[in-house]
Every structure is written in structure tokens, then in C-alpha cells.
Amino acid sequence: MSVESREARQPWILLSPALTAIILLLFVPLGFIVVYSFWLRTATGADQAGFFLDNWQEALTDSFYRDILLNTLKIAGITTIVCALMGYPAAYFIARSRGNKAILLLLLMLPFWISYIIRTMSWINILGVSGALNSVLIGVGIIDEPIQMLYNETTVILGLVHFLLPFMILNVFVSLDGIDETLEDAANSLGATRWQAFTEVTLPLSLPGLAAGGLLCFVLGAGTYITPLVLGGPTDAMFANLVFEAIITQLNWPLGSALSLMLLAVLGALVLIYNRYLGMAQLMKGLG
Amino acid sequence: MGWQLIRFWTLLVYLFMFLPVAVVVLLSFNASQFGSFPMTGFSIRWFVELAQNEAILRAFRTSMILGALTALISTTLGVLASLALVRYRVPGSNLISTLLIAPILVPEVVLAVALLLFLNFMSINKSFALLLFGHVIFTLPFVVLVVQARLVAIRRDIEEAALSLGASPVQTFFEVTLPLMLPAVLAGGLFAFTISFDDITGTLFWKPGGVETVPTQIFAMLRNSISPEINALGTVMIVLTVGLPLLGAAIARQLARKSGG
Known part of the structure; x- marks a missing residue:
């Protein structure tokens, strides 16, 4: 064997275990649930192979699923906007601060290491009937009886914002940090006010980071079912809860497949649109 | 102002x-x-009770073993793939990079459903093996991203020097490349471990009945209101998942200093 052909084969030998795993454990299973979504769950509980459109008809025409899908997108949208409003100024502060940048960044990484379920349930300690806020309010004398503040749509959004905010801050920070600070000074010296310099120079240059953070917040937020289970009430189910219900509780796997694919189609479309206009590189900067 | x-x-x-x-x-x-x-x-009574709670201890063991195996497999696959992408000119490397990070571009719920249904079809039921497959595929992209970012920083000419001084490619890999890569490998492994240790979204789909990891155990305990034990368990997890990476970073810095990096 020539040296060249060995050189050419080596990377494929190194890549093959990872690529095989991803093809066998991701792409083939995804293809499989496309097929499975056309099968039918029969009254006996067995799945009948074939080409039935029943699941898709139910998933696409039943207003129950459509309403929850729209509500899920609404919740993810509000979460993303709140994350952007809260996160942008913080990211700006970190990017422009002098002395304590390193410690602020380290602190920003910590939430990524703290379990999602713990961060989610931590709000029960704050807002629950015997939580911190109720004891403060009673202690100060504003209320006499504890109020139930948990288990509604607002607390679901709160939990999601708490979970996703670090993703937003980090992505905006990465793009703000890459902007030459002297650009703002230049704008100032040319007569722009500080606000003008920000809105016309810095803000547009940081939009890719804001978009990357927004995409992550939206997609991760719209795909969750744990937060509504922990912090939501009985009527606050999101679309992923329907998937969980169909697969784990009702064991209706063909319908669950169709619902999963619907979620994938909606969120995948967003990722593709993002990729078309901004590319994946920005997203990877924030993750890596 | x-x-x-x-x-x-x-x-x-x-x-x-x-x-x-x-x-x-x-x-x-x-x-x-x-x-x-x-x-x-x-x-500290809640920590004492925690240490005597058989169900929690079992969940802890499961999470530890699952996390360690996930880290081992995921890091091995991820390091090999990263080496190929950083060290060789591979045709279609953009497509390959996208394929390698595909598991995090797909919503985790969808990944969980697809893997569960497909492996069940292949006669692999809900089991520890299914959990392990799931965790490996879900952590692999993060390992690839972290390891790749650090591999780029290792200078190629050190290896070339070893080769030109008569070391074989295998010798060069084990005596030059691998020690230089060690911080990247450790970082990737730790990352995979913590992600696996924290995961609940996929785990709830894949775990067999009766088997709990620490997050699913906490989730199950939350059904009957919040107890001091949950807070204690949360504290232990925070110390573990925050302390471990910090310790890892400190060790990596130490190693880097020793090897003159």
C-alpha cells in the first residue's frame, strides 16, 4: 500500500467509530420513527405495521394538539425575549468590565454545571406555600395567609428563563467580546452620543450572538417537558409533555412517533433557517 | 450613570x-x-439520613457507573474523531462536523423517542444498555466540541520534531501527542460525565422501571412535596458537579505547567 493511500485512510479509521455510533443511534432511529408513525396501534395493544395515515391525521387536525403546539411556541417565545432583555445588559457588562471579568465569566459557567432538575425545583423553595417569599411577606405583615404562587404558566416561564439565561448571556458575550472597543470610541469622537454609538455600532455587530442565544433558548425551551411537570399546573402541558404521555403513559408509540416528528419539523425548520442565514459557526463558538 | x-x-x-x-x-x-x-x-441530620437512604444510595451508584462509562466511551469516540478533523485534511469535513454535532441539534425528547423505539424494535428493551447508548450519543457532540477547540492549540511541529528525530508514529502518539492532549481528553471526559450525571430528559424515557439515577430520583421525590432530604441531595449534587470540574481544571493547569505548555 502506498504511503498516500494510507495517509488518506487514517482519518476515516479515526472517524468511523463516532460516525457509526451517530448513524446507528441517531439517524437510523429517526428514519425508523418516520416509518413507525404510519403504523397503527390496535385495540389489543399491539402495533400493526403498514401505511396508515390515522396518527398524522390526528396529530395535524385535532385542535388539542394544535393549541398546545401554539402555546408551546408562545411560552418559548416569551422565554427567549425575557432572556434577551435580562441577558444582553449583563453580557455587555461582562464584556466591558475590566477587573472582574474572569470571575464573572467563571460564575456564568457555574449554572451549566448545576443540575437542571435542581435549578428547576429550587423555585419551589422560593415561591412555594412555605417558601422564602411567603415567609418574608408574612413576616413583614403584607399578607396573613401564604399564597400559592406556583404551578401556573408564569412559573413555567420563570423556570425556563432561569434554565436558559446562561446560554443567552454566554452567546451575546462571545460576540460582544469580539468587537473592537475602539469602534465605539471612534463613533464618539465623530460626534455620536454614547447611546448612538451603541445602537448604531455595537448592537448591530452583536446581533449574530443575540440570534445564536435566541435560537438556543427557543429550541431548548420549546423541547422541554420537565419544567411544566415540576413548576406548571395540570393545564400547563407543553408539546413535549404530549410526546411523553403518548410514549410512556399511553404506550401509543405510533402516535408518539408522529408527535415527535412534528416537534422535530417545527424546531428543525428554525435551526435550518438560522443555518441558512447565519451558519453554524456562531452557535459553536458559544458552545465550545 | x-x-x-x-x-x-x-x-x-x-x-x-x-x-x-x-x-x-x-x-x-x-x-x-x-x-x-x-x-x-x-x-446536618438530612445528610446523615441521605447516607442511610437505600434508594438514594442505589440511584447514586447507578449515576456514577453510568456517568463513568459514558465518559469513557464518549471521550474515546470523540477524541479519535477530533484528531481526524484537526490533524488531517478530510474531504467533506464541514458535513462531518455537522453530523458529529447532530445529536444536539435534534430536540432531546425526539432523540429519546427515536432511540427507545428503534432499539426496542431491535429487541433491546429499556435497560442499562439503552441508557448508556443514549447518554453516549447525547454527550458525544459536547466532547467533540471541547476536545477539538483544545486540540487546535497543540502545535504540530513538536510532533514533527519527534518524527524527524527517529520516533515511530505510534511512539510519537503515545509519548508526545497523548501527553499534550491529556488536558483536552480530561476536559472532554469530565464534560461527558457531568452531562450524563445531570441528564433527566432522555433518562426518563430510557430507564427501566425500578432503576433510578439521581436526577430521576429527585424528580420522583418531588411528587410528594419538597423535603429537606431533596435539598440535601441537591447540595451533594451541586458540590459534585461544580467541584469536580473545578478540581479537573486545577489538575489540568498543573499538568500543563509541568509539561511546559
Whole structure:
């Protein structure tokens, strides 16, 4: 064997275990649930192979699923906007601060290491009937009886914002940090006010980071079912809860497949649109 | 003035991120029967009870073993793939990179459903093996991203020097490349371990009945209101998942200093 052909084969030998795993454990299973979504769950509980459109008809025409899908997108949208409003100024502060940048960044990484379920349930300690806020309010004398503040749509959004905010801050920070600070000074010296310099120079240059953070917040937020289970009430189910219900509780796997694919189609479309206009590189900067 | 406002806003944002978590830690030392305010005194009794709770200990063992195996497999696959992408000119490397990170571009719920249904079809039922497959595929992209970012920083000419001085490619890999890569490998492994240790979204789909990991155990305990034990368990997890990476980073820095990097 020539040296060249060995050189050419080596990377494929190194890549093959990872690529095989991803093809066998991701792409083939995804293809499989496309097929499975056309099968039918029969009254006996067995799945009948074939080409039935029943699941898709139910998933696409039943207003129950459509309403929850729209509500899920609404919740993810509000979460993303709140994350952007809260996160942008913080990211700006970190990017422009002098002395304590390193410690602020380290602190920003910590939430990524703290379990999602713990961060989610931590709000029960704050807002629950015997939580911190109720004891403060009673202690100060504003209320006499504890109020139930948990288990509604607002607390679901709160939990999601708490979970996703670090993703937003980090992505905006990465793009703000890459902007030459002297650009703002230049704008100032040319007569722009500080606000003008920000809105016309810095803000547009940081939009890719804001978009990357927004995409992550939206997609991760719209795909969750744990937060509504922990912090939501009985009527606050999101679309992923329907998937969980169909697969784990009702064991209706063909319908669950169709619902999963619907979620994938909606969120995948967003990722593709993002990729078309901004590319994946920005997203990877924030993750890596 | 604007700057002061931004500084204050940032302070509030950080408080928002950390206050609830700090309250978990605080309440885990509460002497009171109920996992709530008011604090009635300092106590470590909930940690003692935790250590005697058979179900929690079992969940801990499961999470540890699952995390360690996930880290081992995921890091091996990820390091090999990263080496190929950083060290060789591979045709279609953009497509390959996208394929390698595909598992995080797909919503985790969808990945969980697809893997569960497909492997069940292949006669692999809900089991530890299914959990392991799931965790490996889900952590692999993160390992690839972290390891690749650090591999780029290793200078190629050190290896070339070894080769030109007569070392074989295998010798060069084990005596030059691998020691230089060690911080990247450790970082990737730790990352995979913590992601696996924290995962609940996929785990709830894949775990067999009766088997719990620490997050699913916490989730199950939450069904009957919040107890001081949950807060104590939360505190232990925070110490583990925050302390371990910090320790890892310190060790990596030490190693880097020793090897003159």
C-alpha cells in the first residue's frame, strides 16, 4: 500500500467509530420513527405495521394538539425575549468590565454545571406555600395567609428563563467580546452620543450572538417537558409533555412517533433557517 | 450613570441565577422537619439520613457507573474523531462536523423517542444498555466540541520534531501527542460525565422501571412535596458537579505547567 493511500485512510479509521455510533443511534432511529408513525396501534395493544395515515391525521387536525403546539411556541417565545432583555445588559457588562471579568465569566459557567432538575425545583423553595417569599411577606405583615404562587404558566416561564439565561448571556458575550472597543470610541469622537454609538455600532455587530442565544433558548425551551411537570399546573402541558404521555403513559408509540416528528419539523425548520442565514459557526463558538 | 445602571442590572441577573440555588444549600442545613422556612437551626441530620437512604444510595451508584462509562466511551469516540478533523485534511469535513454535532441539534425528547423505539424494535428493551447508548450519543457532540477547540492549540511541529528525530508514529502518539492532549481528553471526559450525571430528559424515557439515577430520583421525590432530604441531595449534587470540574481544571493547569505548555 502506498504511503498516500494510507495517509488518506487514517482519518476515516479515526472517524468511523463516532460516525457509526451517530448513524446507528441517531439517524437510523429517526428514519425508523418516520416509518413507525404510519403504523397503527390496535385495540389489543399491539402495533400493526403498514401505511396508515390515522396518527398524522390526528396529530395535524385535532385542535388539542394544535393549541398546545401554539402555546408551546408562545411560552418559548416569551422565554427567549425575557432572556434577551435580562441577558444582553449583563453580557455587555461582562464584556466591558475590566477587573472582574474572569470571575464573572467563571460564575456564568457555574449554572451549566448545576443540575437542571435542581435549578428547576429550587423555585419551589422560593415561591412555594412555605417558601422564602411567603415567609418574608408574612413576616413583614403584607399578607396573613401564604399564597400559592406556583404551578401556573408564569412559573413555567420563570423556570425556563432561569434554565436558559446562561446560554443567552454566554452567546451575546462571545460576540460582544469580539468587537473592537475602539469602534465605539471612534463613533464618539465623530460626534455620536454614547447611546448612538451603541445602537448604531455595537448592537448591530452583536446581533449574530443575540440570534445564536435566541435560537438556543427557543429550541431548548420549546423541547422541554420537565419544567411544566415540576413548576406548571395540570393545564400547563407543553408539546413535549404530549410526546411523553403518548410514549410512556399511553404506550401509543405510533402516535408518539408522529408527535415527535412534528416537534422535530417545527424546531428543525428554525435551526435550518438560522443555518441558512447565519451558519453554524456562531452557535459553536458559544458552545465550545 | 448608564454604566452604574448596567452594573446594578448585572448584579440582579446574577442574584436571579444564584439565589434559588443558594437557598437549596441553605435549607439543606435546616434543622426543621419541613424543607422550608423559617430556619430553626443548623443541622446536618438530612445528610446523615441521605447516607442511610437505600434508594438514594442505589440511584447514586447507578449515576456514577453510568456517568463513568459514558465518559469513557464518549471521550474515546470523540477524541479519535477530533484528531481526524484537526490533524488531517478530510474531504467533506464541514458535513462531518455537522453530523458529529447532530445529536444536539435534534430536540432531546425526539432523540429519546427515536432511540427507545428503534432499539426496542431491535429487541433491546429499556435497560442499562439503552441508557448508556443514549447518554453516549447525547454527550458525544459536547466532547467533540471541547476536545477539538483544545486540540487546535497543540502545535504540530513538536510532533514533527519527534518524527524527524527517529520516533515511530505510534511512539510519537503515545509519548508526545497523548501527553499534550491529556488536558483536552480530561476536559472532554469530565464534560461527558457531568452531562450524563445531570441528564433527566432522555433518562426518563430510557430507564427501566425500578432503576433510578439521581436526577430521576429527585424528580420522583418531588411528587410528594419538597423535603429537606431533596435539598440535601441537591447540595451533594451541586458540590459534585461544580467541584469536580473545578478540581479537573486545577489538575489540568498543573499538568500543563509541568509539561511546559
